[in-house]
Amino acid sequence: MDKRSGLRLCHFGTARRRRWWGLRRRWIYIYITFTFTWRMLGVFKTNQEHDLCSLTCLMKEGLHAVLQTSNNTTVPDKLSAEHYKSAETQVHKDLEMQTFAGPVFAGLRRSLDITEEEYQRSLSSGGCYLQFFSNSKSKADFFLTNDKRFFLKTQNTREVTFFLSNLKAYMDHLEKYPHSLMVRFMGLYSIQIPNKIKKYFIVMQNVFYPDERINTRYDIKGCEVGRWTDPASTGNPVTKILKDNNFEGKHIILDKQRSWLVDQVEIDSAFLRSLNVLDYSILLAHQPLHQEELDRKHSFSNLTMRTAKSMDQDSPTEEDPPTIPLLEGYSARLASDTIDSGSDHFQNAGEHSGHGIPLQEINLHSVNRTDGELLEFHAHHRRLLPNLKNSVHVIDGPKLRYFVGIVDFFTVYGVKKRQENLWKSLRFPGRAFSTVSPATYSQRFCQWVKDHTK
Secondary structure, X not given: OOHHHHHHHHHHHHHHHHHHHHHHHHHHHHHXXXXXXXXXXXXXXXXXXXXXXXXXXXXHHHHHHHHHHHOOOOOOOOOOXXXXXXXXXXXXXXXXXXXXXXXXXXXXXXXXXXXXXXXXXXXXXXXXOEEEEOOOOOOOOXXXXXXXXXXXXXXXXXXXXXXXXXXXXXXXXXXXXXXXXXXXXXXXXXXXOOXXXXXXXXXXXXXOOOOXXXXXXXEEOOOOOOOOOOOOOOOOHHHOEEEHHHHOOOOEOOHHHHHXXXXXXXXXXXXXXXXXXXXXXXXXXXXXXXXXXXXXXXXXXHHHHHHHHHHHHHOOOOOOOOOHHHHHHHHHHHHHHHOOOOOOOEEOOOXXXXXXXXXXXXXXXXXXXXXXXXXXXXXXXXXXXXXXXXXXXXXXXXXXXXXXXXXXXXXXXXXXXXXHHHHHHHHOOOOOOOOOOHHHHHHHHHHHHHHOEO
């Protein structure tokens, strides 16, 4: 072998080593970044040194300008197709803000008793937003308002297009089932910063609000592969998001409200199946009930049962016997329609007032039932709501208060997900992983709730 050939071989070996060390450094960087992010699970202030401080400040400034203008806009009583397609652009200083389907989301906020002043105050309060780090695989950025009432989440163009194309179906579902567990979206916006890529972001209710007494949170998909979080890893334990395998051996204890939860999850997942989506989750947390909350709840339960029995005696039939959950909700609705008191625990299930129901003021003989009203109440699958700001996501059991909401339903079962399903079938034969057909996902999702509730 001559000298020139030896030099070529030496150069080839050196180049190969360089590529190897380059790949190694890259993997080390990815590992360190992942580990650092994992250890930073939780909520952090975006101060001046934070990478996203400028973005959050501009988002807040832009939203403040947009919401000041929208405060003077009348929300239509009836939405048209044009309202769903509307995209209003507003220039504020150098920012270009866009509001999508503004009247639609304003109507939804009104239905939840969220005034425009409340909404603006929460999104425009002083200081930068809080950034939320999680062990989610999503590439989106998550922010919390300073009062932790609303989440802001960045969206890609595909997700925005999908959501807007199905917004009417989403609103129809919430109108038919006003106590649905699906997270409520408060608004959809975009911000164009000079010399930057346009950012889309959505504002949604925080399922875990208020969170002062919450110490355990779960993200449940109903599968096992990759569904474990080490609860002992470093980081703030209050904001740790645990997963399916962490919940094994535990149950959601609801007693009489169990059947309502199981049925509503089936209703919501059937709707999501019709949209051909998968990979959605149940966010779940719990906190102990205070003694005064337990006392109030037990008193109200006794009242409900007595009212239900009175209604049963009024017109008992064997052909169409009303169920206990239906009577409980219906009696509460009728009673709260006729009584105004200072009690603050239960909210009217059919309206948006927060009237309490003291025992001594109920006139059981004035409660009349018609088959049509019961059928209407049953068709909307309503329940008793606690008088809280986030009542649709709160369900009280005998000893614990549960926060439950269905989130992340923008993943369509398209070509990419079908290929992922095939690959995971070969990689994890016989095991339950998240990427399956919407029908299988929905069925397994509902089964998890049945198996883990009592």
